[in-house]
Amino acid sequence: MSLTGQIAIVTGGSRGIGxxxxxxxxxxxxxxxINYRDNQAAAExxxxxxxxxxxxxxxxxxxxxxxxxxxxxxxxIVDRHKKIDILINxxxxxxxxxxxxxxxxxxxxxxxxxxxGTVLCTKAVTRVMIRQRYGRIINISSVVGQMGNVGQSLYAxxxxxxxxxxRAMAREVGSRGITVNAVAPGFIESEMxxxxxxxxxxxxxxxxxxxxxxxxxxxxxxxxxxxGPGAGYITGQVVNVNGGLYM
Numbered sequence: 001m002s003l004t005g006q007i008a009i010v011t012g013g014s015r016g017i018g019x020x021x022x023x024x025x026x027x028x029x030x031x032x033x034i035n036y037r038d039n040q041a042a043a044e045x046x047x048x049x050x051x052x053x054x055x056x057x058x059x060x061x062x063x064x065x066x067x068x069x070x071x072x073x074x075x076x077i078v079d080r081h082k083k084i085d086i087l088i089n090x091x092x093x094x095x096x097x098x099x100x101x102x103x104x105x106x107x108x109x110x111x112x113x114x115x116x117g118t119v120l121c122t123k124a125v126t127r128v129m130i131r132q133r134y135g136r137i138i139n140i141s142s143v144v145g146q147m148g149n150v151g152q153s154l155y156a157x158x159x160x161x162x163x164x165x166x167r168a169m170a171r172e173v174g175s176r177g178i179t180v181n182a183v184a185p186g187f188i189e190s191e192m193x194x195x196x197x198x199x200x201x202x203x204x205x206x207x208x209x210x211x212x213x214x215x216x217x218x219x220x221x222x223x224x225x226x227x228g229p230g231a232g233y234i235t236g237q238v239v240n241v242n243g244g245l246y247m
Contacts (some may be wrong), residue, residue, distance in 0.1 A: 001228045003203075004029030007081045008227065011035040011064050011121055012156040014042035014093030016190035016225075017140060020216035021088055023044050024224045026055025033060040033077055037091075041107035051172060052140060064091045064117030074124040083132055086227045087125045087161075087177060089118040090140045094155040096196070114158035122180075126173060136227045139166050140219075141238065143186040147246045159184075163238055178182030181226050186242025188214045209244030 003025055010025075012018040013034035023046075026032050032050060034057055036043035043059050049056050062069035077084060082147065093113045095106040118139055129135030144152050145159025166182040173180065187193060187204045193213070205211065219241050225231055226239070240246060 001225070002029050003086070003224070003228060006030040006085040006227075007033070007076065007077065007120070008086035008088065009033045009035060009060065009125065010058065010083060010088045010090055011117065014046050017185065017188065017216045017219050018073050018088075018090040019046045019049070020220035021090065022050055022057065023053060023055070024217070024220040025086070026050045026057060027053055027192065028224060028228070031081065031237050032057035032239075034058070034140075034226045035060045035062060035064070035073070035173055036093065036234060037061070037063050050087055051234060059133055064089075065112035066104070067120050070117075070120045071167055074121075074186075076126065078128055084125050084128045085134065086136045086140045088140070088223060088227070089146045091117050092102070092140065092158075093143075096151045096152055096155065098151045106203075107134045107154060110154050111158055114155070117159045118162055122165075122169060124155075125194060126169075126178070129178050130173065133177045135173070135176075136231070137180040138223050138226050140223075141166075141184040143240065143246045144186050146184060146240075148240075150187060160173070167217075167236045172241065174235055179226075179231065181231070182237055182238045183219060183223055183226070184240045184242065184246075185212055185219045186221060186239075186240070186245040188216060190216055204245070206246045207245055208242070212243065214241055215244055 014036040062073040142159040170180040
């Protein structure tokens with residue numbers, strides 16, 4: 001499979017699944033705009049690793065929850081490259097706690113980044129893709145959005161919202177040659193999962209039929225397939241990468 005000549009945006013591309021995705025699609029030939037909000041050093045490390053592997057890309061700083069920043073960033077990419085072929089909505093945060101202990105600012109941050117950010121980036125890029133009559137949009141959800149989890153009601157709500165949004169958008173833009181799919185990772189080795197309590201991590205491992213955590217690279221390989229020509233007749237789908245944790 002080749003993505004040569006494709007222009008891609010990966011939100012939250014500085015770490016975890018985002019960084020792995022940058023590297024996989026970059027090796028396949030895509031030119032990758034690596035989005036980040038605050039951690040420039042991590043984003044630069046992603047770009048350096050991409051370049052070292054023979055790929056090409058650029059850094060793209062903006063807050064996915066800020067519509068004006070999103071629109072400006074997309075415009076600059078289009079001005080430089082004349083198109084956008086692939087959008088991977090990966091940026092995400094979580095503040096885990098019981099609902100009764102959550103603060104309003106926690107809601108604003110998680111909903112803003114995870115759900116609103118996905119919507120705003122899709123809206124901005126869809127305008128370009130409609131004119132092209134081609135596009136691939138992949139939204140990163142989570143197994144938690146499907147099965148729920150104690151202490152993650154807020155995170156689960158945003159990730160479940162992404163699933164409904166994915167299906168609706170697939171219907172809206174399918175006639176324009178644009179596919180929209182979601183990937184729902186399970187328990188993946190990443191910065192986010194290492195922050196979970198050890199007891200909770202152990203409970204999850206006992207619930208996974210494959211008996212291990214997944215890797216960011218395993219998720220990225222699926223994302224790359226959905227972004228490529230072989231997935232042209234796949235849209236509105238939620239593909240699980242969870243080792244059997246949820247079936």
